[in-house]
Amino acid sequence: MPTHHGSQPIRQIAALPYRTEGDALDAPVKVMLITSRETKRWVIPKGNVPPGVEWHRAAANEAEEEAGVLGVLCPTPLGTYRYRKRRGNGASLMVDVEVFPLAVNRELPDWKERAERQRRWFSLADAAEAVEESDLRDLIRSFAASEIKAAVRRATIFETVAKKSGINSMFGWFQRLLPRQGNFFELFEAHVRTVVAGADALGRLVHDGEHRADHVREIIEREHDADEITREVLRVVRQTFLTPFDRSAISSLVGSMDDAIDEMQAAAQAIDLYDLTSFEPEMIDIAAIIVDGTRVLAEAIPLLRNVSENGKRLHELTERLVRMEGHADTIHSAGLKAAYRTYGGGDPMAFVVRREIFNHLERITDALEDVANEIDSIVIDHS
Numbered sequence: 001m002p003t004h005h006g007s008q009p010i011r012q013i014a015a016l017p018y019r020t021e022g023d024a025l026d027a028p029v030k031v032m033l034i035t036s037r038e039t040k041r042w043v044i045p046k047g048n049v050p051p052g053v054e055w056h057r058a059a060a061n062e063a064e065e066e067a068g069v070l071g072v073l074c075p076t077p078l079g080t081y082r083y084r085k086r087r088g089n090g091a092s093l094m095v096d097v098e099v100f101p102l103a104v105n106r107e108l109p110d111w112k113e114r115a116e117r118q119r120r121w122f123s124l125a126d127a128a129e130a131v132e133e134s135d136l137r138d139l140i141r142s143f144a145a146s147e148i149k150a151a152v153r154r155a156t157i158f159e160t161v162a163k164k165s166g167i168n169s170m171f172g173w174f175q176r177l178l179p180r181q182g183n184f185f186e187l188f189e190a191h192v193r194t195v196v197a198g199a200d201a202l203g204r205l206v207h208d209g210e211h212r213a214d215h216v217r218e219i220i221e222r223e224h225d226a227d228e229i230t231r232e233v234l235r236v237v238r239q240t241f242l243t244p245f246d247r248s249a250i251s252s253l254v255g256s257m258d259d260a261i262d263e264m265q266a267a268a269q270a271i272d273l274y275d276l277t278s279f280e281p282e283m284i285d286i287a288a289i290i291v292d293g294t295r296v297l298a299e300a301i302p303l304l305r306n307v308s309e310n311g312k313r314l315h316e317l318t319e320r321l322v323r324m325e326g327h328a329d330t331i332h333s334a335g336l337k338a339a340y341r342t343y344g345g346g347d348p349m350a351f352v353v354r355r356e357i358f359n360h361l362e363r364i365t366d367a368l369e370d371v372a373n374e375i376d377s378i379v380i381d382h383s
Contacts, residue, residue, distance in 0.1 A: 009082065009094040013055050014046030015063035015102040016078060016143065017071070019121070023197070025189050025298050029144045030121045032104065033130055034067050037116045042130040046097055056285070059100040067119050068111030071104040072203040074292035075285045076320075076327045078143065081135030099139060101292050105204070142316075144299055184236065184244055185305050191229045191257050192294075192301045198222040198264045199294040202364075205268060206287045209277030216268045223265040230258045244304075245378055253374045257297075260367035264290075267360035274353045282335025283354075286361040289328045293368045296320055300375055307382040314379050318372035325369035332362045 017032040033042040045066040049058040056075040063069050077098045084092045122130060128140045198219050205215035233254045237247050244250075279287075300317040303310035335358050343351035 009096040010085070011049075012046050012095055012097045013049055013059040013062065014044045014097045014099045015059040015067075015073060016044055016099050016140070017063055017067060017069045017102045017104045018143070019104050023193060025193060025302050029124055031124060031127045031140060031143070032067055032069060032119055032121050033127055034120075035118045037113075040118075041132055042120075042122075042127075044099070044131075044136070055098060056100045057281075059098075060102065063102050064108070065112040066117060068108035068114060069102065069104045069119075070106040070108065071102050072207070072288045072291045073100055073102045074288045074324075075100065075331065076289055076292065076324045079139050081133050081139055083133045083136075097136075099136075101143070101295075103200075103203070103288075103291055103295070105207075144295075184233065184240075184250060185302070187229055187233045187236070188254065188257075188301050188304065191226055191233070191254060192298050194222045194226040194229065195257055195261050195264075196294045196298050198226075198261045199291045202264050202268065203287050203291040205271065206279045206284050209279070212272065212277060216272045219261075219264050219268040223261050226258055226261045230254050245382065249374070249378055249381070253371070253378070256367060256370040256374050260294075260364060260371060263360060263364040263367050267357065267364065270356055270360055274357075276353070276357065279357075280335055280339060280354060282331050282338065283357060283361060285331050286328050286335075286358075286365065289324050289331075290361070290364050290368070293321055293324050293365065296324075297368065297371060300372075304375070304378065307379055311379045314375055318376050318379075321372035322369055325365045325372075328362060328365040332358055 019030055019032075021028045021030060031044075034045060035041065036043050045059075045062040047058070047062045047066075049055055053061075054075075056073055056077075060070075060073045063071075063073070078101050080096050080098050082094060082096050085095045086092045124140055124143060128137045131137055131140065201215050201218040201222065205212060205219070208215065234251065237243065237250055245253075296317050300314055303314050303317075307314070336355060339351055339354040339358070343354065
C-alpha cells in the first residue's frame, strides 16, 4: 500500500486506457483522458490504493469508476510520472503515480463519476499536448510510435548500399533480376498481426468464459494463419539471393513468433478440454501481460525495416518485454501456490488442471521473451 514517510513522495496508481483504430500495425492508437473534478483539466484515471488491494487492480477500479471503461489491464507498469497535489489545507505535496496500460474493450454508458467528469478519446500527440504534467506527457508519447510511418520508411537494401558506397542507379537492372517475392518485412508484420490477434482473443477468453468456444476458435484460426506465413517465410528464404538479415536470424525470428502463437493455441485448447469458464486472478494477470507484450512486439517488428536508425527504440521495447516476462514468472509462482492452497488438499485434480493452464500461459510469455532476444541479436549485428 502506498504510504508517505517524511520527504518521500506520496504514491498513487493510474490507468492509461487505450485502443487501436484498426488491425494494421501502423493503425492509430488512441488514449482516453478524463477531466479532473475541480479544475476540469485533462488527466488519466488515478487514485490511492486501498489497503489490501493490488496496485494494478486498484488502477482498474479507478478506470471503471472515473472513466467508465473496462478491459485488459497489464499488471506490469508502463512507468511513473510526478505531479504536485494541492490539499485543502494549502499544502502542495509531491505525488509519484505508477501507470498501468489498459486495453479497453468496453465503455460503460453509465458509471460512478459520470456526472463529475468528461471522457474523450485523443490521439497520442493530442493527449500529450492536453495533459499538464511533463512526465505524463513523455509517457504518453513513448507508449507507441507516433511517427511510425516515418520511422519505418521502406528503404530497400539497394538504396542503403547506394547511399553508403556511392553506387548509382545504373545497377538497378541487377535488382530487377532478383526474386520479387522477398518481402520479408511484410511477412514479419503479417505474422505479428496474427500474434496480436491471438493474444487479444486469449484476453477475451479469460474474461468471457461464457463465449469460450468463439474465442478458442479464433485463436486456432489465427494460429493456422501464422503457420501459413511461417511456411512462406521459409520458402522465400530459400529462393531469395539477398536477404535483409542473416538467413538463420530470419528463420529464428519468425520461428520464435510462431512459437508464441502455438503456445496460445495450446493454452486455448487446454482451457476448452477442461471446460474452464472461470479463471484465477493470476491467470487473468498473465493474460494481460501477454496482451500488452504483443502490443509492444507489434511496435518493434516494423522498426526492423531500419535497424540502424531504430536500434535505441528497439532496445527499449525488448527490455520492456524481458521485464514483463520476469513479472509473469513471479505471478505464475504466486498463482500456483494459491491454487495449491485452494485445491491441493480437497480437489487435487482441480489443482492439476490449473497448474497446466498456468504453465501454458507462462510458456507464452517465455516465447515472447525469445522474440525479444531474437530482435536484440539482429540489432547487435546490424546497428
